[in-house]
Amino acid sequence: MSKPTLYARSLCIHSAWIQQQLVEIGVDHDTVYIDYLERAARRNLVRELERTRSPVTFPVMVLNNGDDMTKPKLFALSTCVHCAKVKELLISLNVDFDTLYVDRLAGDERNHRMRELKGYNPEISFPTLVVGDQVVIGAKEQRIREILLGE
Structure with a gap:
C-alpha cells in the first residue's frame, strides 16, 4: 500500500x-x-x-493507488471466537473488507498496526471494526448492520 x-x-x-x-x-x-x-x-x-x-x-x-479509506478494516486475533463471528457476519453481508490478525504480525508491522488500533480503540480489545469514521468494539451485530446497511 x-x-x-x-x-x-x-x-x-x-x-x-x-x-x-x-x-x-x-x-x-x-x-x-x-x-x-x-x-x-x-x-x-x-x-x-x-x-x-x-x-x-x-x-x-x-489515499493513493485506489486505496479506499471507507473499506472496512477488522482488527482481530486468529484465536478469537468473537472476531470470527464478526468476520462471518461481514462475509454473509457480502462486504469487501480487510482483516488484520495482529497476533500473526511481527516486528515493525505489528507495532505499526497496534498503534493504529490504539488510535481507534485505546483499550486495544478485539474485535475492533473500523468503517470510515465509525468504530465498533466487540461483536455487536446490530451496530455493524446499522453502519453497513442503515438498518
Whole structure:
C-alpha cells in the first residue's frame, strides 16, 4: 500500500491538527502544502480532487493507488471466537473488507498496526471494526448492520 497524501494549507489550524494526529498514530504519509504550489499546479490539483469529491476544502487526505479509506478494516486475533463471528457476519453481508490478525504480525508491522488500533480503540480489545469514521468494539451485530446497511 502506498502512503496517503495530506493536501494542506501551511497556516491552517485544521491542517496542523490532522498532521499531528497522523504522526501520533504512526501513519506514514506525505504532506503537500498547497499554498506553495504554482497557480497552474494548484488549479490542476483542485480539478483532480473535484472528480471524487465536491466541494473541495482543505485539508484533504487522499489515499493513493485506489486505496479506499471507507473499506472496512477488522482488527482481530486468529484465536478469537468473537472476531470470527464478526468476520462471518461481514462475509454473509457480502462486504469487501480487510482483516488484520495482529497476533500473526511481527516486528515493525505489528507495532505499526497496534498503534493504529490504539488510535481507534485505546483499550486495544478485539474485535475492533473500523468503517470510515465509525468504530465498533466487540461483536455487536446490530451496530455493524446499522453502519453497513442503515438498518
